[in-house]
Amino acid sequence: MxxxxxxxxxxxxxxxxxxxxxxxxxxxxxxxxxxxxxxxxxxxxxxxxxxxxxxxxxxxxxxxxxxxxxxxxxxxxxxxxxxxxxxxxxxxxxxxxxxxxxxxxxxxxxxxxxxxxxxxxxxxxxxxxxxxxxxxxxxxxxxxxxxxxxxxxxxxxxxxxxxxxxxxxxxxxIRRLKFPAQAPSRSTLKLEEAWHWFVPRHQWGERLGGGKTAVDLGAAPGGWTWQLVQQGMFVTAVDNGPMSEDLMDSGQVVHSREDAFYYQPPKPVDWMVCDVADKPARVTARMLEWALRGWCREMIFNLKLPMKKRHLEVQQCLDMIRTGLEQADISYSLSARHLYHDREEVTCYLDLRR
Ligand SMILES: C[S@@+](CC[C@H](N)C(=O)[O-])C[C@H]1O[C@@H](n2cnc3c(N)ncnc32)[C@H](O)[C@@H]1O
CATH class of the missing domain: 3.30.70.2810 (Alpha-Beta Plaits)
Structure with a gap:
């Protein structure tokens, strides 16, 4: 053969x-x-x-x-x-x-x-x-x-x-997922697919469930927050834009109209997710800051890619995080994937549970 x-x-x-x-x-x-x-x-x-x-x-x-x-x-x-x-x-x-x-x-x-x-x-x-x-x-x-x-x-x-x-x-x-009719945006499928890829299914209960806390940076209108709420999490949704009213009625979401690049959580949370549309290097620097300050245990973030040199850009962003965490002697696991539901973007996962 x-x-x-x-x-x-x-x-x-x-x-x-x-x-x-x-x-x-x-x-x-x-x-x-x-x-x-x-x-x-x-x-x-x-x-x-x-x-x-x-x-x-x-x-x-x-x-x-x-x-x-x-x-x-x-x-x-x-x-x-x-x-x-x-x-x-x-x-x-x-x-x-x-x-x-x-x-x-x-x-x-x-x-x-x-x-x-x-x-x-x-x-x-x-x-x-x-x-x-x-x-x-x-x-x-x-x-x-x-x-x-x-x-x-x-x-x-x-x-x-x-x-x-x-x-x-x-x-x-290809992970085919059904769009949940109640979710406020199609973006919701990106976070659901990310969980399928980065979190083994048998660990969902332990890692996502049980009333965990989360911050969603760039949350509006709430597709990702909706996924977090579905898992039973209590979420601070950070965005200047309006959040879906139905989602706010769940009683599990606090809407913070702040800038995601300056927002600081009053205390550490289990999950931070980020779908802010901004330059990948700027988002990456912010993710690194969250990791260095120990503000969350696990993180999923999306990097919107430039038109050219997209592979290089992703590698530079991942390297920025690796270097920052290694210099601070923080153990971590980092991975990234161009998910089926991603378009001109990739989704990254950073595990800081130690
Ligand atoms: C792709 S949308 C997020 C969609 C959301 N994940 C969902 O599932 O519905 C990007 C969001 O980032 C927000 N955004 C951009 N820059 C921001 C900033 N500096 N601070 C907070 N939010 C920001 C925008 O207002 C927009 O709502």
């Missing part, structure tokens, strides 16, 4: 960030390769001659900001017949390491999404046949690898695998 590339899926328009970030990490792990991508295609291919499976085990998936999903791929299938595609695919696919699940994926673009029904049908038929031939294990079996089918057209697709314990089981890396 020969894996000649790594497929990296990202939000359309962020291919160069995804490519630059992954290339740096691959180089750091001792692998050389080059990237291939088209702008707005929603994916990048990293071509390499070294062991692609080893590379996927060496780079931490969670350390990547702009990669939503990944897999090591076999040579592309680019001349598939219009009928009986399975017979062409099965031979090479049988050489993949043992898997128990197969994700049907397409580029997350308008054109790509039209291929979803095709990719879904083909992958169901393939999984059924592979299971009948005992090439694929039963759904619940424990395996090290997950199989991917990535359709680029009816005739052109990529097949690959990703490590189960270093990746995501979400097809296309």
């Amino acid at each position: 020969s894996f000649t590339s790594i497929l990296l899926q990202c939000r359309a328009g962020f291919e160069s960030e995804c490519a630059a970030e992954f290339s740096e990490q691959a180089l750091g792990a001792g692998h050389t390769g080059y990237v291939r991508f088209e702008r707005n295609a929603g994916y990048v291919r990293f071509m390499l001659q070294t062991d692609a499976l080893a590379l996927l085990q060496q780079v931490s998936f969670r350390s990547l900001v702009f990669t939503r999903q990944w897999c090591a791929c076999l040579e592309p299938f680019d001349q598939l017949p219009a009928t009986d595609r399975l017979s062409v695919l099965l031979g090479p696919v049988a050489t993949l390491p043992a898997c128990a699940e197969l994700l049907a994926e397409v580029p997350d673009t308008t054109e790509g999404r039209e291929l979803l029904p095709f990719a879904g049908k083909l992958s169901s038929a393939m999984a059924q046949t592979l299971r009948q031939q005992a090439i694929m294990l039963p759904r619940k079996a424990r395996t090290d690898w997950r199989m991917h089918l990535f359709a680029l057209s009816g005739r052109h697709l990529l097949m690959g695998v990703s490590p189960v314990n270093n990746g995501t089981k979400l097809a296309m890396g």
